[in-house]
Structures are given as C-alpha cells and as structure tokens.
Amino acid sequence: METTKDATRYDAVVVGAGVAGLACAGDLCGAGLRVLLLEAGDTVGGRMRTDRVAGFTADRGFQVFNTSYPQVKRRMDLKALRLRPFTPGVLVHTDQGPRRFTDPTRRPRDSRDLLPGRLASARDLAALTALSARDALAPASVLRRGTDGATRDALAAAGVSSQLVETFFRPFLSGVFLEDGLETSARFFHLVWRSMLRGTLCLPADGIGAVPAQLAARLPQDVLRTGTAVAALTPDGVVLADGREVRTRTVVVATGQRIAGELLPGLGVPEGRTVTTLYHAADRPPLDEPVLVVDARRRFLNTCVLTAVQPRFSTDGRALVSTSVLGSPGPAETDAVVRALGEVYGTDTAAWEPVHRVTVTDALPALPGPAPLTRHVRWAPGRYVCG
Structure with missing residues (x-):
C-alpha cells in the first residue's frame, strides 16, 4: 500500500476511543503531550454506546x-449524567415465587426474604454476612492479594451452600461475568462484589453513551478523529486504512482484544x-x-x-x-x-x-481463575496496551 505522511509529528497516538482510550488520551494531554486519538467508528464509546x-x-x-467504579469521582461529573438508581438488590424468580435479595443496611423494610428459610438458610445467611462484610470493609489491595481460583470454589470455601449458589449466585453472576459456570477469578469476584456493596447501580438520563461523551468533551480541540481506522503499526507510527501514515514514537493500543491482537502480533488475547x-x-x-x-x-x-x-x-x-x-x-x-x-x-x-x-x-x-488481575501495559519500546 502506498502511504503519504502526515506532516505533524505527535508525542503519542492512542488507537481506540472507548473509555480506556479516552481516559488515556486525557491523561496524556494533561501531561502536556501532543496527542492524537484515532477511532474507527463514527463516535466514541467502544462498547459503551447508546442508540435511539x-x-x-x-x-x-x-x-x-x-458509582463505586474506580476513578469515577476523579474523572466524571456525576451530576451532569443525571443518574437515576436501580432499587438496591435483585428480584429472583424462583419456583416458590419472587424472592428479594437486598442489602438490609440500605432497605431494611425490603429484607423479609432474608429471613431464614425463604431465600436462604440461617447458615447461608451467616456465611453471606461474613463474606460481604469482609469484601465491603477490606481494602481493595487485600482482596487483590488473596488466594485465587474459581468463584464457585470461593463461595464454597466461604460456607455458601450449593442451594444458595444455584438459587442466587449462579443466576445473578452469570449476567455479571457472562458465563454460567462460575469459573471467573475469585479475586475478581470479590472486587466486583465489593463495588456492588459500596456503590449504587444507576443509568444516565441519556444512556450509557453519555459517559464516554463526557470524557471526549474534555479533550482539547483536534485531539480526536473519528471514522479513522488504523491498518497497522510501523516503526515511525501508524498507517491508516486510507494509506496515510501518522508519525509518532509512542502508540497506545486501546481497542478491543481482537483488533489489539491484529495490531500487535503475538499479544496474548483472551477468549x-x-x-x-x-x-x-x-x-x-x-x-x-x-x-x-x-x-x-x-x-x-x-x-x-x-x-x-x-x-x-x-x-x-x-x-x-x-x-x-x-x-x-x-x-x-x-x-x-x-x-x-x-x-x-x-x-x-x-x-x-x-x-x-x-x-x-x-x-x-474471559477471566477464569486463577488469573492475573493486572498486566504490564508496555508491550515493546514505544508500544503500549490500554484497557
């Protein structure tokens, strides 16, 4: 492919304007660097998009x-999102009728289904209370250093019965982890459970796409280019799908895992x-x-x-x-x-x-346990992975 060079040389090019790429580009701009953020789609957000x-x-x-997502308070204007909350807890449809699983410290009047014998036994409730108290109160660093394995094994080790796992945890966590075998990393489960206990689940008034839109609005002018796909990385920068070459010594790949694997051959891409x-x-x-x-x-x-x-x-x-x-x-x-x-x-x-x-x-x-919760972002000299 014949290429033409962009006359501008950038300190860094970020590929992909999902929330990871937007946050990265914002931090790099804040450090005083000349940054170009390239997005193949027609707008920002990646998987966080909203349709009308x-x-x-x-x-x-x-x-x-x-609201307890890491860095939310640092990066987001929550008031501008006009968030409205879900009712704390979950309604579980069972063969005996609906059962409400809720945090009794938030909604005590809605906690009657947590009486022994309705949703869970007294033994299960004691085990669940101990597990939840530990996850909610312990520093996140303690949970990250914990013994890892599958979530199902962590629940069993905490004393949660198979009956409560099948009635509540498997149905609920299947929607969180998008797998129904409870094979996801136990450490990741504890961190997610902690965030749910400490935060509030909400929806922005304009849909989830309002989150990346807010991050994009804070970028300096001319940093973001949408409708601009990257075909390959080169020693001098990146080559766009239309053949133009953008020069930079530093490239951050913040795309989905499959495209990241194409741009960085040899990168370990999870299922x-x-x-x-x-x-x-x-x-x-x-x-x-x-x-x-x-x-x-x-x-x-x-x-x-x-x-x-x-x-x-x-x-x-x-x-x-x-x-x-x-x-x-x-x-x-x-x-x-x-x-x-x-x-x-x-x-x-x-x-x-x-x-x-x-x-x-x-x-x-996919994040079956045991699994590393973090990875090195530096892939090669001047090449980084984000997200």
Whole structure:
C-alpha cells in the first residue's frame, strides 16, 4: 500500500476511543503531550454506546453505571449524567415465587426474604454476612492479594451452600461475568462484589453513551478523529486504512482484544464472552419498580424495565423492557425467552413489540481463575496496551 505522511509529528497516538482510550488520551494531554486519538467508528464509546430506536433510548447491550467504579469521582461529573438508581438488590424468580435479595443496611423494610428459610438458610445467611462484610470493609489491595481460583470454589470455601449458589449466585453472576459456570477469578469476584456493596447501580438520563461523551468533551480541540481506522503499526507510527501514515514514537493500543491482537502480533488475547440484549416495547410496564430481575432457572441472564429506572428512555409513554441472554439466540430460543418473561413478570407478552436487538461479541474477556488481575501495559519500546 502506498502511504503519504502526515506532516505533524505527535508525542503519542492512542488507537481506540472507548473509555480506556479516552481516559488515556486525557491523561496524556494533561501531561502536556501532543496527542492524537484515532477511532474507527463514527463516535466514541467502544462498547459503551447508546442508540435511539423507535422512540426509545437503548444502550448497545444492557449496561449499568456503578458509582463505586474506580476513578469515577476523579474523572466524571456525576451530576451532569443525571443518574437515576436501580432499587438496591435483585428480584429472583424462583419456583416458590419472587424472592428479594437486598442489602438490609440500605432497605431494611425490603429484607423479609432474608429471613431464614425463604431465600436462604440461617447458615447461608451467616456465611453471606461474613463474606460481604469482609469484601465491603477490606481494602481493595487485600482482596487483590488473596488466594485465587474459581468463584464457585470461593463461595464454597466461604460456607455458601450449593442451594444458595444455584438459587442466587449462579443466576445473578452469570449476567455479571457472562458465563454460567462460575469459573471467573475469585479475586475478581470479590472486587466486583465489593463495588456492588459500596456503590449504587444507576443509568444516565441519556444512556450509557453519555459517559464516554463526557470524557471526549474534555479533550482539547483536534485531539480526536473519528471514522479513522488504523491498518497497522510501523516503526515511525501508524498507517491508516486510507494509506496515510501518522508519525509518532509512542502508540497506545486501546481497542478491543481482537483488533489489539491484529495490531500487535503475538499479544496474548483472551477468549471473549458474547451476549445478546433484546429490547421490547410494552403498552404498560410489567413491573413498576426499577429493579433487576434474574431467573433461578437461568432461561435468561437478567431483565428489567428500563423506563422504570429512566423514564426519559421512552418518548411516547410506553415501557421499554431489556433482557439479556448468553450468545446469540435464534428465533426459537428468542421466542422461549419471551415466554419465560411472561411467566416471570406475570403478564401476557404476546403483544410486546420487539424494537431492538444487540449482539455484542467480546463483550467481556474471559477471566477464569486463577488469573492475573493486572498486566504490564508496555508491550515493546514505544508500544503500549490500554484497557
């Protein structure tokens, strides 16, 4: 391919304007460097994107904003996001009816299902209390240094029975880790559990895409170029898909794992988890509460009425229901999910209108334990990996 050189030489080029690339570019600009941020798509966000479909606001896959995410307070103007919270806890659909799993310190009046014998035994509740207290109160550094293995083994070691694992932890964590074997790193589970206990799950008024949009708005002018794909890295910088070469001695690859593997041959790329989110419109909300619902029979990962959390997600007053499933279900599987939703919500779903469907490949990297929680970002001289 014939190349033409960009006359400008940059201190650093960041490839990929997801939240990792945006944060990296912002930090480099803050250090006084001349930075160019290149994004192949038409806007920023990577997997954190929001679509406007049929009068609804629908994120590209079900996503939540946790106020205890690392660096959120440092980087984000939370007030500008106009966050609205989910009800603390989860509704679990069981064969005995709905059971509410909640933090009794936040919603004591909603904690009756935590009485022994309803959702869990007294022994399980004691084990869960001890596990949660440790994760919520211990410094994150202590959890990172803990013994690692699979999440299922960590729960067993904490004294959680297989019954509570199957009733609550497996259905709930399948939607968090996008795998239903509880094989994810135990240390990672403890850190995630800690963040949920300490933070609040919310949705921005304009969808999850408002988060990367806010980061992008803080970049200096002319740093960001969208619609600009990088074809390869060279000793002098990067070559764009249109043949132009951008000169720099430092390149930060902040793309998804597959593209990162193409740009940096030899980079260890983890297996990705795929998830599909189905969006349905209903004339009336099947549930008025802004709460996440999971199914003990694991016919789907989770579901919620998004417009109960953020009424702005609908322009005509109809309810928007989000439901996520592993992989990419076919028509028969999708129909079975909709029927299951009718049972879980206790309503007729035949008239629900499918308005959007999003399949996200490599939505999360697989992280079976034991696994390193951090990796070196320096790949080679002048070459770094971010995200």
